[in-house]
Amino acid sequence: MNHFAVITIDLNPNLLQVGPITLTWHGIFSVLGILATIRLAAWIATRDGFTPEQIYDGAFWAVVVGLIGARLHFVLENYRLFAGHLIRVLYVNEGGISQWGGVFGAMVGLLIWARWKKYSFWKLLDAAGPGALLGLGIGRIGDIINGEHHGTPTNLPWAVNYVNPRTLGQPGLPVHPEVAYEMILCGLIVAALLPFHFRLMRRLPPGVLGLIYLGVYAFGRFFLSYFRADQIEFGLRQAQWASALMVLLAIVFVPILLRRRDERGPTLAPVPLGGGGETRTPPPEPPLQPESEPASDPGRRNHVEGGSTRNPKARGEEPSASPPGQ
Structure with a gap:
């Protein structure tokens, strides 16, 4: 050869x-x-x-x-x-x-x-x-x-x-x-x-x-x-x-x-993908819990997330005849 x-x-x-x-x-x-x-x-x-x-x-x-x-x-x-x-x-x-x-x-x-x-x-x-x-x-x-x-x-x-x-x-x-x-x-x-x-x-x-x-x-x-x-x-x-x-x-x-149709989600904590600034969708946050108020303040018992409603009886006011939101 x-x-x-x-x-x-x-x-x-x-x-x-x-x-x-x-x-x-x-x-x-x-x-x-x-x-x-x-x-x-x-x-x-x-x-x-x-x-x-x-x-x-x-x-x-x-x-x-x-x-x-x-x-x-x-x-x-x-x-x-x-x-x-x-x-x-x-x-x-x-x-x-x-x-x-x-x-x-x-x-x-x-x-x-x-x-x-x-x-x-x-x-x-x-x-x-x-x-x-x-x-x-x-x-x-x-x-x-x-x-x-x-x-x-x-x-x-x-x-x-x-x-x-x-x-x-x-x-x-x-x-x-x-x-x-x-x-x-x-x-x-x-x-x-x-x-x-x-x-x-x-x-x-x-x-x-x-x-x-x-x-x-x-x-x-x-x-x-x-x-x-x-x-x-x-x-x-x-x-x-x-x-x-x-x-x-x-x-x-x-x-x-x-054949699997489930979307690819994050296994653990999501992190940025890098390059284009794109990130994986994070898991939904747990729902916010209503804040607890002292029982001695009945005027604040109607407190809800994002604000509160007044208790007209506690303030000596007449309740409105209109339904909420009107």
Whole structure:
């Protein structure tokens, strides 16, 4: 195969090692991606009635369950690596997490927290959708550096060739930068939808917008996985099965949610939407209670909200023969 031009990557995937602890580029950008996800989700959710503190509380559960799901999915995908060595499942310092396992795990964690706190899971999903794609895109930068997810061989000008001795890629073999394709896909979806996010969020039932983000990404990811040299199970690559599941969830739940006719109201205290100075409609104020008066002042017993009527007998006046209002 003739390679007219390739992109050479000569970076050690391990940035720093202190004793048994290894700091990797993958780990750094994974953490940055998680932080970006939480920050963007909090910014969006505060415009749907939540407070940042509540979002950070929910994010804790999403991250914890998401990490468990990411590790569990990786173990299931690579069960041959752990056969006879189950203790290695706990060796997370050696790396090994699955992106889709993290996504589904985070959704489960968010659902558990929302049910516990009696919040709308679908509103939270709307807020988390763009943040999730932003975080996934940032996390892929670490994968580009370490070459962990092998692409299929190619002679295209943007093929990547990993030459570092410690690389997790395939040294000397130009391949498709499939994880870079995924990063671009995430960026395009966020760039296309985020400018219209609040407008769509007001017009669509809760949950639809979040499923659109994840469903469109999963649809694109399904086809991008053909450029990835992953193990094939039952005719498809492992990531394609997970992508198909996400697309299926979107196809099933979007019509169900669209049939809901209830308006999207504030979950908690309403806050300004920002930009055009528009605010969500606040809940109606409780009715004002009549003011209580001392029993010793019979002339003020007819006090009502906004003023009072006189008691003519108490003032020695003759009552008027005209009915009230005339």
